[in-house]
Amino acid sequence: xxxxxxRACKRPIFLRMADPILIPRPEGLYCPEGDFxxxxxxxxxxxxxxxxxxxxxxxxxxxxxATAQTLDIMALRYGDGFTPSRQxxxxxxxxxGVTVSFHPAGHVLGSAQIRIENARQVCVVTGDYTRTPNSAxxxxxxxACDILVTEATFALPVFRHPxxxxxxxxxxxxxxxxxxxxxxxxxYALGKAQRVIMLLRQAGYDAPIYxxxxxxxxxxxxxxxxxxxxxxxxxTVTRGRKGDFAGAIILGxxxxxxxxxxxxxxxxxxxxxxxxxxxxxxxxxxxVELPLIISDHVDWGQLTxxxxxxxxxxxxxxxxxxDALLRWCAIRQRKAIPLRLVGYxxxxx
Numbered sequence: 001x002x003x004x005x006x007r008a009c010k011r012p013i014f015l016r017m018a019d020p021i022l023i024p025r026p027e028g029l030y031c032p033e034g035d036f037x038x039x040x041x042x043x044x045x046x047x048x049x050x051x052x053x054x055x056x057x058x059x060x061x062x063x064x065x066a067t068a069q070t071l072d073i074m075a076l077r078y079g080d081g082f083t084p085s086r087q088x089x090x091x092x093x094x095x096x097g098v099t100v101s102f103h104p105a106g107h108v109l110g111s112a113q114i115r116i117e118n119a120r121q122v123c124v125v126t127g128d129y130t131r132t133p134n135s136a137x138x139x140x141x142x143x144a145c146d147i148l149v150t151e152a153t154f155a156l157p158v159f160r161h162p163x164x165x166x167x168x169x170x171x172x173x174x175x176x177x178x179x180x181x182x183x184x185x186x187x188y189a190l191g192k193a194q195r196v197i198m199l200l201r202q203a204g205y206d207a208p209i210y211x212x213x214x215x216x217x218x219x220x221x222x223x224x225x226x227x228x229x230x231x232x233x234x235x236t237v238t239r240g241r242k243g244d245f246a247g248a249i250i251l252g253x254x255x256x257x258x259x260x261x262x263x264x265x266x267x268x269x270x271x272x273x274x275x276x277x278x279x280x281x282x283x284x285x286x287x288v289e290l291p292l293i294i295s296d297h298v299d300w301g302q303l304t305x306x307x308x309x310x311x312x313x314x315x316x317x318x319x320x321x322x323d324a325l326l327r328w329c330a331i332r333q334r335k336a337i338p339l340r341l342v343g344y345x346x347x348x349x
Contacts, residue, residue: 021098021116021123021147022316024339029125029149033097033118036065038125048089048100050127051111052077052190065089067102069110069225073190076217105129106140107296108191109222115143123147124310128319130295131302132164135202136194136227148312149339151319153297154275161275161299167292168199174269174290175247182245182265186254186272186286189215191296193251194222196273197229199294200249210235210245212252212261257286275299304328 022029028040036046043060050056050066052073057066059078063085064071071086087093089102089112102112107128114125124145131140154161175183187193193215200209208231211219216234223229235250245265252261254272262268272288275295283291298306303325307315315336317325322338329336 019120021118021121022125022149029339031098031116034095034100034116036095038114039127048114049074050105050114050125051108053108053128056127059083063087065093065100067110067112070112072221073110073218076221103141103143104138106131106134106137109137109194109225109227111137113141113143115145121146123149124312125149126151128153128297130298131306132161132295134195134296135198136191136222142306142309144310145312147314147316148307148310149316149318150303150306151297152303152317152322152325153320154295154299155303155317155321155325157300157324159275159278159299160301161278161295162293164195164199164294165203167273167294168196168203171249171271171290171292172200172203172205174271175249178269179247180266182247182268183249183290184257184262184265184268184270185249185251185292186257186270186274186288187215187251189218189253192273192294194219194227194229195296196251196292196294197232198227201228201230205249206230208233208248210248210250212250212256214253214256215251254286307334 022031027037027042027044029038036048037044038048039050039056040047045062047061048065049070052070057074059082061083064083065087066089068088071088074082092099092101098116098118101115103115105111105113105127107130111127113127116123122145124143126149128151129140133139185196187196197209210233212235219229219232256262269289270287271290271292272286273292273294275293275297276282277291277293315329315334316339317336318339326336326338
């Protein structure tokens with residue numbers, strides 16, 4: 001499939017694009033012909049949103065187009081009035097002079113790459129994406145294009161993420177080794193929490209998993225969407241009953257670990273699930289005893305492989321570390337442009 005795709009989108013290197021289909025603005029990427037922004041950081045009249053994370057999906061736009069799940073997630077996070085006009089992306093849609101379509105990104109539930117086509121060129125804005133299988137959402141789909149707008153969250157050769165199954169195995173091994181201690185796992189509420197739960201279930205862990213209240217709403221939504229998270233229970237400690245959580249796995253948002261909430265559990269093993277756990281200094285700064293390298297973004301190998309597979313005439317780089325990827329593209333005579341958009345740098349993961 002990937003070989004056929006590469007042949008289909010093979011184009012001359014350094015093809016000069018006149019009147020690009022997208023231009024960077026202070027609000028974010030803007031399509032002049034369609035008169036809309038993609039993942040804008042400020043309120044705009046019309047926004048197309050790749051997924052529900054707060055650095056991509058903000059309230060206050062005049063109209064929002066996204067997948068049905070992303071629109072639901074935005075309503076859960078911001079309230080039903082987050083925009084006066086919602087449009088569900090159900091297939092190729094004509095917006096003024098361009099056709100847009102949404103394709104799975106593999107990042108979180110409802111996440112999508114946005115394909116924009118006019119008479120001259122095709123552009124794909126990936127948002128955030130990963131090619132690693134994630135049973136909590138639809139898998140990434142390759143989309144041929146002339147211009148690829150790719151994230152660069154982990155765009156350094158050192159970032160080569162291990163198999164997440166292996167990382168969950170480390171957590172379960174620690175639970176067996178320390179049956180009297182609770183294991184507190186820091187996870188972000190949208191995506192990482194549900195992915196870690198699904199990895200635990202697939203590893204055969206069928207005991208109750210305890211969750212902080214901040215995770216409940218989005219976990220309930222995943223269950224309603226058919227993601228089988230199993231037995232989830234509130235991580236509520238009755239005064240004087242810390243021992244009830246001995247040997248338990250408890251998930252909470254990173255912000256809760258700096259509060260008294262984490263102190264309620266018996267001699268907790270502090271864990272954190274993130275691609276950033278490859279950086280030992282970050283783990284030490286957070287007081288993490290058991291780092292779990294589980295990422296919902298492409299690592300260096302997946303990122304460069306995606307560019308090779310899709311073979312775009314131009315690669316536009318945003319969301320993170322641009323220099324190493326620019327150098328990689330230059331060595332291979334691939335045209336690459338750093339967007340340096342404000343508001344997306346070094347996002348939490």
